[in-house]
Amino acid sequence: DTAVSQTPKYLVTQMGNDKSIKCEQNLGHDTMYWYKQDSKKFLKIMFSYNNKELIINETVPNRFSPKSPDKAHLNLHINSLELGDSAVYFCASKARGYSINEKLFFGSGTQLSVL
């Protein structure tokens, strides 16, 4: 079974549309993340939720709205898509706690292409 799964794997859409990416983890983790990877492979954190509560919001445009219906799911909704939103979006999770040596587990990514 896949530990962190994202859907869809590929998403091609027109500018101005609204789209969602879903993420689920079956690891029993409490904390989930969204990362964005640009065309230069640079990975940047966007959001983090701990047990359904937003704890990190890294100055992301408010067109991006994460939603966590339960601690196993963290979805990302994007309104009014722009060309610059084209990237690969990764979901990740980790166990609860604040130990510095906890590991993040990543999904396989959603490649978003805005035309």
Add this chain to the structure above:
Amino acid sequence: GESVGLHLPTLSVQEGDNSIINCAYSNSASDYFIWYKQESGKGPQFIIDIRSNMDKRQGQRVTVLLNKTVKHLSLQIAATQPGDSAVYFCAEPRMDSSYKLIFGSGTRLLVRP
């Protein structure tokens, strides 16, 4: 299609040779570092970590070296195999109000047969 790789540092090695991937950091207070491997079409995957009270840590075919004096760490891969072809990131957790993993810019490793 992808235009990645044009700006990403690339290391090309012969299969069977050793690979050394480098990473510099700026915060002298940093005390924990992690290496991640990202294969094509996949998410980053944990390889090995090291705390600042160590200068070397070994795993299976991989060794991480930490030089705190010059704020540099490296990932050494012994007897590089085709399956090692990937992008490698050093990463550092930050503990502000919460746990946040900050990634370096990445190095692409290409293994020539």
